[in-house]
Every structure is written in C-alpha cells, then in structure tokens.
Amino acid sequence: MTASEARCEPGAPATRLRAYTATVVLVLGALAAVAAVAATAARGVVQPSYALVFGAVIAVGETARVTLPGNRQTAPLGAAGALAYALLPDVHGTVSRHGVLQVVAVVGVALLAGTLPHVVRGRAPEPAYVARRLLAAGFAATLFRPLYAGGGLDPVMARGWAYGTFLVLVVLLTSLCDAVVAAMARVERPFRAALLAELRALCAGLSPAERFGPDGEDTGRAGGLTGIGTAVGASGMLIALSAGALGLWTVPVFCLPSLLVLLSFRRYAATRLVHRQTVDALSRLPEAAGCGSPGHAARVGDLAHAVGVDLGLGEVELRELRYAAKMHDIGQLALAEPVPGGITLELPEAEQRRIARLGAEVIRESGVLDRVAGIVAAQADPYRDGRGGPPPPLAGRIIKVVNAYDDLITLTEDPRSRREVFARLRADAAGAYDPRVVEALAQVLERSG
Amino acid sequence: MRTLSPSARIHAGVLVGGSVPALILLPWSGVDLDRLGALAVLFIAFGVVARARLTGLCGAPDGALFPLVCAAVLLLPAGPAATIAVPGVLIARAGTPDMVTRVVNAAHLVPALAVASRVYELLHGTRYPTASDLPAGLWPTAAAGLALYVVSGLLDAAFRAATQGAARLPVLREVFVRSAGWRLGSVPIGLMMAVLWQQRLGVFAAVLVLLPLYVAFWAFAQQVREQAAHEATVRTLVRAVEIKDGYTRGHSERVARASVLIARRLGMREDRVVRLRYAGVLHDVGKLSVSTRVLTKPGRLDAEELREMQRHPVTGAEMVAGLTFLGEAHAGILHHHERMDGRGYPAGLAGAEIPEFARVIAVADAFDSMTSTRSYRPARGADAAMAELRRCSGTQFDPRMVEALAQALARHGWPEAEVRDGEGSDRVPAPRGQSRADTHSVARERAGGGS
Structure with a gap:
C-alpha cells in the first residue's frame, strides 16, 4: 500500500459524514417549511397586509438573483426583505404580531413565487439554496420575534443605541448561522475549509481577493466592510426600521440601496464570466496550434486547482494558480517547430525553462496578469536546483507536477498506468518535483477515483 | 507642480x-x-x-x-x-x-x-x-x-x-x-x-x-x-497569436483601428463598434493552426498548403466560439475572406450575404497589409492603397466600406507606414528559421483564394 493510499483511509468515513451534513440541511429546511405552512394555514395569516408587502419584496428580489463566481447564489434584495420581515417592529405605532412560523411561511411562499420564472427558463435553484434561505429567515425570526412579542425588548427599543446594537447582534448571529449551514451544504470541500470560505465570502462579498491585479492583495485583506453580507444585513435592518418609523409605504423606497447592490454585483459577475471565457480561449490556443493534446490545458487547470485546494491555498492564490495552469503552454506558440504532441517533459530542462519564460513574457505584456506570468515563468524550475537555492513558488511547483503527470499519462496512453506514473514521479532522484505536491496529487486522484 | x-x-x-x-x-x-x-x-x-x-x-x-x-x-x-x-x-x-x-x-x-x-x-x-x-x-x-x-x-x-x-x-x-x-x-x-x-x-x-x-x-x-483585466487578457490573446507569425505584429491592432474608423463613418451603434473592434483584433487568430512552414514559405503555395492556409478563418472562429461577448464578431472572423463576387472563402458568400462585420474587416485588412512594409517591397502610400481598393471595389470589396474608409482617412489621416515588418522582434524571439520573408501578404493570399 502506498503512502497516499494509507493517508486516504481515515478520510473516507469523514467524507461519508460530509454527505450527511448536506442531507441534514435539506431535511431541516423541509421540516421548517412544512411546519410553518401547516401552522400558518391552521391559524390564518396575521396582519396580511404586512405579509403581502414583504412577500412581494422577497419574491421580486428572488427573481433577480445573482450567481457569483464560485457558483454562489445570492439574492441581496430577497434576503434583505426576509430579514426585514423577521425584524419588523411596531409599524407606525401598531404592534406587528406575526410569529416565527409565519415568517418562515411567507418567505417560503415568496421564494416559491420568485423562483417560478427561473424554473420556467429551466434554471431551478438548488434545493440547498432554498433550505438555506428558509433556515436563515427562521433563525433571525427566532432571535427577534418571541422577545419582541413578549415585551422583553421594550427597554432596549426605548434607547436608540441599545436597539441598534441588539439588531446588529441578531444580524451577525444570523449571518454566522447561515455560513455554517452553507458550509454544511457544500460537500465538495472539507467542512473547515468550506466554513472558512463562507465566512470570508460573508465579510468580503465576492471574496474580492479572488480577483487579482497589481494591488490585489491589499483590497483582498481590507474587504471586510464591503461584503454582500454587510449590504444585506444593513438593508434588512434599514427596511425594518424605516417601515416601523415611517410606515409601510417606505418599504419600496428603502429597497433602492439593495437594488443598487443587486445591479452592481450582476454586472460584476457578468464581467467575471466573460473574463473567464477569454482565459479559457487563451488556454486552448496551444492545442489549436498543434502543440498540446486536446484538453491538456483544461485538465492541468482543474487538477492543479484541486491540488491547490488540498494544499490549503487561499482563494487569490487558487485563482492565479488556475489561470497560470491553464496558460502554462502559451510559450510553445513561439516555437518554430511544435514539440511533438506538445509534450515538453522529454525536452532538456533548459529548453523547458526557456519555453516557460517565453510564455510568461507574453502574459506579462497584458500588464495586469503579472503574478500569473510569474507563476508561468517558474513552472519548469526544479524543486531543488542542486545549489541550495530557494524552491520556486508553490503554484509553480504544483503546475510542474501536474503537467508532468498529465504528459506521462498521455504518453503511456493507458489510464490504468497511474501507479507506474506515480512510481516515476516519486522516484525522481534529481529533485525536480516537490514530494508534498506529488502526494497531494495522489490524494486528489484517489478521491476522484 | x-x-x-x-x-x-x-x-x-x-x-x-x-x-x-x-x-x-x-x-x-x-x-x-x-x-x-x-x-x-x-x-x-x-x-x-x-x-x-x-x-x-x-x-x-x-x-x-x-x-x-x-x-x-x-x-x-x-x-x-x-x-x-x-x-x-x-x-x-x-x-x-x-x-x-x-x-x-x-x-x-x-x-x-x-x-x-x-x-x-x-x-x-x-x-x-x-x-x-x-x-x-x-x-x-x-x-x-x-x-x-x-x-x-x-x-x-x-x-x-x-x-x-x-x-x-x-x-x-x-x-x-x-x-x-x-x-x-x-x-x-x-x-x-x-x-x-x-x-x-x-x-x-x-x-x-x-x-x-x-x-x-x-x-x-x-x-x-475586472473589465480592464479582461481587456488585458484579450490583448494577451492577440499577442499570443502574433508570436507565431512575425509579420502580423501590430497588424491586428491596426486592422481593428481601421475597422472602427469605417464603422464610425457608417454610423454604427457604439456596442456594435466595440464588437467590431474585437473582431478586427482577433480576425487572424486561426493563423495559429497553420504550420509555421506554410506560414513562412517563400514562393507560391501548392494546393495542399493553400487549403491549410484557407482554413484559418474557420479554425479562428472555432477558437473563439466560447467567447459570448464577441456576438456578431464571430461572423466577422469566420467570413473576413469572402469576396463580393462570391469567389472568396470559406463559404463563398456573395454581396449582402456576407455579414457586415466581415465586409468591414476585409477592407481594413487589405488596406493595412498594403500600407505595411514587407521585406520584398516597400509600403505603398495610403493613396496608392486606396486606389487599389477602389479598383477591386464591387468585385472583391464592398464599395460602401471602401468609400467609408476613404472618407475617414481624409478626415483623420493614417499614420505613415513606418518599418513595421519585424518590429519588436527583439522582445519575443523570432521562431527559428523564419526568414520573415513575408510571402503571403494578405493581398496575395486573397488573390490565391479568389482564383
């Protein structure tokens, strides 16, 4: 049994357990929906005009959903509307009397209504997304409504700052709960990593760090205030408070900030998508030019990304790694005679490094992708250069290993030869490959079967 | 201060x-x-x-x-x-x-x-x-x-x-x-x-x-x-194409510029102008799949080589098929070697069947090719090139596009042809063995395609 297989063993039950967490989310969501609708139907809707107004906001918000990169779906307006309904205080002096179950029921029905246009267009939402939204609304309502109805909040609400602090607390806890639920539903990552990613997304919206540029790191680190989660929380409180203070007619007016958030994130997501398509087209050029087996760039991109996830890279580094891995063969375009099959592995090391540098040169000319260019330049450098120098960057080491693996598998033309390929990568006496990366790759392949 | x-x-x-x-x-x-x-x-x-x-x-x-x-x-x-x-x-x-x-x-x-x-x-x-x-x-x-x-x-x-x-x-x-x-x-x-x-x-x-x-x-x-980053990636795409073939250095960019001049003259809507620009920049992306030997061969291409060369609009269109933002530009890339008389390639479309973008790019492409210096001939002046375009107007080129280019040039002028051939070759090493004796100027290639 190889080392990687041995390391995989204890992971297996954990993976099985992970699958259950997603089911738990779905079951909880379904239970909440059934209980809420049943209870509300039995008791009748309390204060139907409030339910109607907020239900309409949620439904409209839901029709205008945004899919963020990383396949994260959000509906800033819908989520803000749901939060506002959960946190609704006295409306112009009239006590609001809807309970937790009615909140969940209204949100559920509105979600359903808002989802219909998507279903008609053949884009049904994931069940986990619906469950998440229901659970988040239910959680916020559970924190607020019983306390408010019981009069426990009266002393707090008399003081502006105390009320504000309490609301912020409720919203923060709700966001935390939502992040946990979301991490439970995203089974493709280990729970801890998924939770961290969700929390980061909560603070930084689109995880701004995911995008790069000359100052990519700075904005990434300082992304705390600008998250979509912040916008949703603030808008939800704003709508609830303004409706309470000024009346229901203010609800559409105070939805405007959320609408602006929605529009801006939509445009951003659209541009991101287009950019990604261009990177993909760029990465396929060597194949089109006859230097690379079909799908090589895409395979290396995906595998390198998976290995990067396994080695715990952050989202900035992951995105750069993926782009660099996809574009790693660009340098071959500068060769007069294409390398047969695009397989650089058999070339002398100096030649491999020259091709890497040529590719980096091209990418660097774009003026924005400097860090990607740096990774591409380093992809052929050996792990140990024999002179005790520092190793190349991790992203470069990952691409070197993954590229070698894909070349070797292509050369042997037999997918069952994985064992021999790994034997060769591990036996590497010259120290070209980082053993940690090789083992991570073995694990990734093991998991995907 | x-x-x-x-x-x-x-x-x-x-x-x-x-x-x-x-x-x-x-x-x-x-x-x-x-x-x-x-x-x-x-x-x-x-x-x-x-x-x-x-x-x-x-x-x-x-x-x-x-x-x-x-x-x-x-x-x-x-x-x-x-x-x-x-x-x-x-x-x-x-x-x-x-x-x-x-x-x-x-x-x-x-x-x-x-x-x-x-x-x-x-x-x-x-x-x-x-x-x-x-x-x-x-x-x-x-x-x-x-x-x-x-x-x-x-x-x-x-x-x-x-x-x-x-x-x-x-x-x-x-x-x-x-x-x-x-x-x-x-x-x-x-x-x-x-x-x-x-x-x-x-x-x-x-x-x-x-x-x-x-x-x-x-x-x-x-x-x-992100938009800026995307533009940069598109530029990288163009540069990657130009690596292979020294003569196209800067050609794509100039074709795009001439196409935009024509489009403005025709009063095209701004979003279409943007797409046309992309089409101009990427029109020769398919040349990447033509082998260096054919691309740089001195003298006439034989039938097999000509076929390989004439495949480039199709492969180019395939290569950028996944780019949804290009829209109409796909048709421009695919058909930029069609002729008004129907003797062009790849589809042999004639007259108004040829997409508008393709008709614009054909004119811009030929114009830039004629006004660029080649090692076997000096650049023609813009006037001489215009005269040539007018001569082929109606058979090879859409007269509307030719006239629009003439009017735009009269108004804005065109930078005098500097020595463009092989410029910047010190930055990305030229492919080994490439003589840069550019024997397939666009005009010549067109002639080959048409006959």
Whole structure:
C-alpha cells in the first residue's frame, strides 16, 4: 500500500459524514417549511397586509438573483426583505404580531413565487439554496420575534443605541448561522475549509481577493466592510426600521440601496464570466496550434486547482494558480517547430525553462496578469536546483507536477498506468518535483477515483 | 507642480482664501452638538473608505460622500455643515495626485452648502424633519438639493474650464450630465437619512443607509477593474497569436483601428463598434493552426498548403466560439475572406450575404497589409492603397466600406507606414528559421483564394 493510499483511509468515513451534513440541511429546511405552512394555514395569516408587502419584496428580489463566481447564489434584495420581515417592529405605532412560523411561511411562499420564472427558463435553484434561505429567515425570526412579542425588548427599543446594537447582534448571529449551514451544504470541500470560505465570502462579498491585479492583495485583506453580507444585513435592518418609523409605504423606497447592490454585483459577475471565457480561449490556443493534446490545458487547470485546494491555498492564490495552469503552454506558440504532441517533459530542462519564460513574457505584456506570468515563468524550475537555492513558488511547483503527470499519462496512453506514473514521479532522484505536491496529487486522484 | 493659468489662480485664491472666514461667518446658531460630532465622525470614516476603494467612481472619490453632504444640509446650519464636510472631502480625495484641484474642489463645497442651506431655510425646511413633515417637507429638500447640485457643478465647471482652457459649454455639459444621476439621487437618500436620524436612530440610520450604497459602489469599482483585466487578457490573446507569425505584429491592432474608423463613418451603434473592434483584433487568430512552414514559405503555395492556409478563418472562429461577448464578431472572423463576387472563402458568400462585420474587416485588412512594409517591397502610400481598393471595389470589396474608409482617412489621416515588418522582434524571439520573408501578404493570399 502506498503512502497516499494509507493517508486516504481515515478520510473516507469523514467524507461519508460530509454527505450527511448536506442531507441534514435539506431535511431541516423541509421540516421548517412544512411546519410553518401547516401552522400558518391552521391559524390564518396575521396582519396580511404586512405579509403581502414583504412577500412581494422577497419574491421580486428572488427573481433577480445573482450567481457569483464560485457558483454562489445570492439574492441581496430577497434576503434583505426576509430579514426585514423577521425584524419588523411596531409599524407606525401598531404592534406587528406575526410569529416565527409565519415568517418562515411567507418567505417560503415568496421564494416559491420568485423562483417560478427561473424554473420556467429551466434554471431551478438548488434545493440547498432554498433550505438555506428558509433556515436563515427562521433563525433571525427566532432571535427577534418571541422577545419582541413578549415585551422583553421594550427597554432596549426605548434607547436608540441599545436597539441598534441588539439588531446588529441578531444580524451577525444570523449571518454566522447561515455560513455554517452553507458550509454544511457544500460537500465538495472539507467542512473547515468550506466554513472558512463562507465566512470570508460573508465579510468580503465576492471574496474580492479572488480577483487579482497589481494591488490585489491589499483590497483582498481590507474587504471586510464591503461584503454582500454587510449590504444585506444593513438593508434588512434599514427596511425594518424605516417601515416601523415611517410606515409601510417606505418599504419600496428603502429597497433602492439593495437594488443598487443587486445591479452592481450582476454586472460584476457578468464581467467575471466573460473574463473567464477569454482565459479559457487563451488556454486552448496551444492545442489549436498543434502543440498540446486536446484538453491538456483544461485538465492541468482543474487538477492543479484541486491540488491547490488540498494544499490549503487561499482563494487569490487558487485563482492565479488556475489561470497560470491553464496558460502554462502559451510559450510553445513561439516555437518554430511544435514539440511533438506538445509534450515538453522529454525536452532538456533548459529548453523547458526557456519555453516557460517565453510564455510568461507574453502574459506579462497584458500588464495586469503579472503574478500569473510569474507563476508561468517558474513552472519548469526544479524543486531543488542542486545549489541550495530557494524552491520556486508553490503554484509553480504544483503546475510542474501536474503537467508532468498529465504528459506521462498521455504518453503511456493507458489510464490504468497511474501507479507506474506515480512510481516515476516519486522516484525522481534529481529533485525536480516537490514530494508534498506529488502526494497531494495522489490524494486528489484517489478521491476522484 | 504645474503652473496655473491666471484665471485659475484667481479662482483658487478667492475660493480657498474666502472659505476660512466663510466657515466662521456662516450661521452657527442652533447647532445640535451631538449631531455635529456624529456627522463629523461619519464624514471622516466614510472619507477614508471612499479614498481606499471607491477611486474612479462618481467622477471623484468624494462624490461618494454626496448623500452625507445632503443630510448635513438638512440636519445642521450652514457653518458647521461646511466645517465637517470639507475635511471629509479632503480625505476622500487624498489619493488623487493634484493637490490644487483637491483643495479647490473641497472649497467649492462651502459656497454650495451655504446657498443650499439658505434655500432650505427660506422655504421653511425644518432641521428636525419627521415622518409627519414628509409630503410637505419634500419641497424644501428638493430645492436645497438642486441648489447644491447647481452651485457646486457651476464652480467645478468654471475651475475646470480655467485650468484646462477648455470651452465652457462642453465642460458644463460634461460636469452636469455625468454627475446628474448620482448627485440628484443622493438628495432623497440624504432625506431618508435625516428623517431616520430623527426617529430615535441617530447616526445608526446614516450608517445603515450608507453601507449598502458603498458595497454597491465597491462592486462597480471591481467591475471596472475586472473589465480592464479582461481587456488585458484579450490583448494577451492577440499577442499570443502574433508570436507565431512575425509579420502580423501590430497588424491586428491596426486592422481593428481601421475597422472602427469605417464603422464610425457608417454610423454604427457604439456596442456594435466595440464588437467590431474585437473582431478586427482577433480576425487572424486561426493563423495559429497553420504550420509555421506554410506560414513562412517563400514562393507560391501548392494546393495542399493553400487549403491549410484557407482554413484559418474557420479554425479562428472555432477558437473563439466560447467567447459570448464577441456576438456578431464571430461572423466577422469566420467570413473576413469572402469576396463580393462570391469567389472568396470559406463559404463563398456573395454581396449582402456576407455579414457586415466581415465586409468591414476585409477592407481594413487589405488596406493595412498594403500600407505595411514587407521585406520584398516597400509600403505603398495610403493613396496608392486606396486606389487599389477602389479598383477591386464591387468585385472583391464592398464599395460602401471602401468609400467609408476613404472618407475617414481624409478626415483623420493614417499614420505613415513606418518599418513595421519585424518590429519588436527583439522582445519575443523570432521562431527559428523564419526568414520573415513575408510571402503571403494578405493581398496575395486573397488573390490565391479568389482564383
């Protein structure tokens, strides 16, 4: 049994357990929906005009959903509307009397209504997304409504700052709960990593760090205030408070900030998508030019990304790694005679490094992708250069290993030869490959079967 | 430090010099100290945020503070309102390099605030707006907001006209039209803030209103950057194509430029012009799949080689098939070697069957090829090239496009052909064995394709 297989063993039950967490989310969501609708139907809707107004906001918000990169779906307006309904205080002096179950029921029905246009267009939402939204609304309502109805909040609400602090607390806890639920539903990552990613997304919206540029790191680190989660929380409180203070007619007016958030994130997501398509087209050029087996760039991109996830890279580094891995063969375009099959592995090391540098040169000319260019330049450098120098960057080491693996598998033309390929990568006496990366790759392949 | 024109100096001197006594002389009576403190903190905090991430939006970073400025007009007398707004604007703009403009623009706020505040008071606007004031309270607010917009806009425009020596009317139009949506939209937002402020929420209301706006702005800023990154990736794509074939160096870019000239002349819609530009830049992307040997072969291509060469529009279109933003440009890339008489390739389309983009690119492509220097012949002048295009107009090229190019060139001119062949070859090493004896100029290739 190889080392990687041995390391995989204890992971297996954990993976099985992970699958259950997603089911738990779905079951909880379904239970909440059934209980809420049943209870509300039995008791009748309390204060139907409030339910109607907020239900309409949620439904409209839901029709205008945004899919963020990383396949994260959000509906800033819908989520803000749901939060506002959960946190609704006295409306112009009239006590609001809807309970937790009615909140969940209204949100559920509105979600359903808002989802219909998507279903008609053949884009049904994931069940986990619906469950998440229901659970988040239910959680916020559970924190607020019983306390408010019981009069426990009266002393707090008399003081502006105390009320504000309490609301912020409720919203923060709700966001935390939502992040946990979301991490439970995203089974493709280990729970801890998924939770961290969700929390980061909560603070930084689109995880701004995911995008790069000359100052990519700075904005990434300082992304705390600008998250979509912040916008949703603030808008939800704003709508609830303004409706309470000024009346229901203010609800559409105070939805405007959320609408602006929605529009801006939509445009951003659209541009991101287009950019990604261009990177993909760029990465396929060597194949089109006859230097690379079909799908090589895409395979290396995906595998390198998976290995990067396994080695715990952050989202900035992951995105750069993926782009660099996809574009790693660009340098071959500068060769007069294409390398047969695009397989650089058999070339002398100096030649491999020259091709890497040529590719980096091209990418660097774009003026924005400097860090990607740096990774591409380093992809052929050996792990140990024999002179005790520092190793190349991790992203470069990952691409070197993954590229070698894909070349070797292509050369042997037999997918069952994985064992021999790994034997060769591990036996590497010259120290070209980082053993940690090789083992991570073995694990990734093991998991995907 | 750049020198200012005399009129700009006077403008700056009067406004900056006058703003300090103005801050003291403007009405301060009836100021609510709690509000003053809270708003001052907000101005500074959001000034810092705006400076850090919203640069380049709403014209200048301080534009993002506009809702807060509107709220200050409603909540505070003119003196304290201006006193706290100016530092916020200075902070927000601290990242911009031009110190004079930064200070003068901040100083513009003082008279603008003073006028707006006066208007608000004259119309009996209250400093303590509540829900019950709302329908009636809208008018003074709207008038004050309008005053703020007009006065600050006029002052900004005057200063810009003075520093840049630009004509007044276009500057006025630009300043007022570009900022209208956001600056006027800020007025109701400021009112919301002021009313909620009054309803036991205080500064919390302002934060709640501003936060989502800032998140939206942030996303807009990200979008602008992502767009720039995308453009850069497209440039990389073009460069990658040009690596292989030295002669095309700069050719794609020039074809794109000529195509845009034609499109403008034809009065094409702006979004189509953008796509046509992409089509021009990427029209030869398929050349990557033509082997270097064929691409650089001296002398005539044999039938097999010609077939390989003529496949490039199809492979090119396939290579960019996944790029949805290209839209119509796909057809332009696929058909840029068609001829009006139907003897072109790959589909043998004739006349109006050929997509408009392709007809534009065909003309631009041939023109640039003829005006570029090749090692076996010098560049033709633009006039000679135009004459050649006219000669083939109707059979090979769409006469409309040829005429549009002629008119555009008469108006804008075309940079004289420098030695373009092989330029920049020191940056990316030329493929080994490539003589750069470019034997397949576009014109010749076309002739081959047509016969």
